[in-house]
Amino acid sequence: MGRRGGAPASDPLARLVYGSRLLGAEPDLVLHGGGNTSVKVTLPDLTGEPVDVLYVKGSGWDLATIEAPGFAPLRLDRLRALLRLERLSDTMMMHELRGAAIAPGAPDPSVEALLHALVPHPAVLHTHADALLALTDQPDGAAIVGDVFGDRVLVVPYTMPGFDLARRCAEVAPRDLGPRVTGIVLMHHGLFTFGADVEEAYRRHIELITCAERHLAGRPAARPTPDAPAPRVDPLRLARLRREVSAAAGGPMVLTRHDDPDIRAFVSRPDLASVAGRGPLTPDHVLRTKRIPLVGSDLDGYVRDYRRYFDTHRERRGTALTMLDPAPG
Ligand SMILES: [Zn+2]
Incomplete structure (x- = not known):
């Protein structure tokens, strides 16, 4: 990945805005609304x-276009005190994060704010x-990560973002964040x-991703690019x-068609339905992509399956959940 330079010589928050926008401009790094700094x-x-303050991205802001008011200023000592708790529900954690803000108009902080707080370094x-x-x-992902990065990174098993993930990281960091990490x-x-x-x-960041x-x-x-050009589709x-997707989504949608070599190689796979139905790269993408894509054009079937999936799992978090629109994507 190429590195861009030229950060403005100004205060740390202005530099954070600049660096965040660089990350947000790369869809290979974050989807819209994803990631935080x-x-x-x-x-x-x-x-x-x-007062020691953590400026952390507020939810509802996108890294690509974020501005200084998009960062919530939070009391760092309060956040670190919360990390000493054994347990904290999602609702209480968000309540406490809001309460740690030193500015009344601050946006709701990212659910990953506590993880940012526990890292001792100034910028995250x-x-x-x-x-x-x-x-x-x-x-064998953990072994591959070990081979590729060696002792430059700390590896933490998957935990849903929120207090439990921050707590899990707090058990190993900052103790294991040595100078090489x-x-x-x-x-x-x-x-x-x-x-x-x-x-x-x-x-x-760029070094590790490179x-x-x-x-x-x-x-x-994975697959060679097919020789045949993409077939014509009736407009x-x-x-x-x-029109059908817009009706399911409850609002007008824009439809675009992509037929570049990577897409053609993927959709020409005989096992397309299987590989496309295994979920996104990370659960964080679900908000933007839904759990699985629609393969083919059976929209009614997709909407039915999505409602069933939501009803099956709606009780799992123990809090009232609101279903997103059931349209694909
Ligand atoms: Zn994340």
């Missing part, structure tokens, strides 16, 4: 007393990079890198599909 600074409070960047997930999602690999989830400033954390990409480039392509059929 932070920086730790010391600010005077209303009384003039210095987190993405769900495709290349990294392509390593961790192998049957530049990142944390969360299996089936993503990458954290950190540094003395955003520039260093960004450089380390390592993953080199490893993948050495493997044979009226596409228009009908767009």
Whole structure:
């Protein structure tokens, strides 16, 4: 992965905005709304007393377009105190995170704010990079990650983001974050890198992802590109599909068609339904992609399956859940 430079010489929050936008501009690193970043600074409070503050991405903001008000300023000592708890429900954690804000109009902090707080380094960047997930999602993913990165990363088994993940990381960090460690690999989830400033954390992020990409480039392509050009599709059929998807989504949708070589190689696989139905690269993508794509054009069947899937699992978190629209994508 190529590295971009030229960060503005200004305050840490401005540099964080700049670095976050660089990450957000790469769909290989984060999908819209995914990933999060932070920086730790010391600010005077209303009384003039210095307070250690974590500026962490607020939910609802996208890294590609984030601005300074998109980061929630939180009291670092309060966040670290929460990490000493044995247990904390999702609802209580969000309540406590909001309560740790030093600005009344701050956005709701990312659910991964506690993980940012426990890392001792000033700057922390987190993405769900495709290349990294392509390593961790192998049957022997942990061994591959060990081969590729050696002792440069700490590896943490998959845990759903929130208090339990932060607590799990707190058990090994910062004790195991020695000077050679530049990142944390969360299996089936993503990458954290950190540094003395955003520039260093960004450089380390790109270095580790480039390592993953080199490893993948050495493997044979899954399928050769088909020789035949993409077949023509009746525009009226596409228009009908767009109308049906819009009706299921509850709003007008835009339909685009892609037939580049990678897409053609993928959709021409005889086992397409099987490989496309195994879920996204990481659960974090579900919000953008749904659990599985629609293969073919049986939209009614897709909507039925999605409702059934939601009803089957709606009780699992012990809190009231609201179903997303049942349209694919
Ligand atoms: Zn994440």
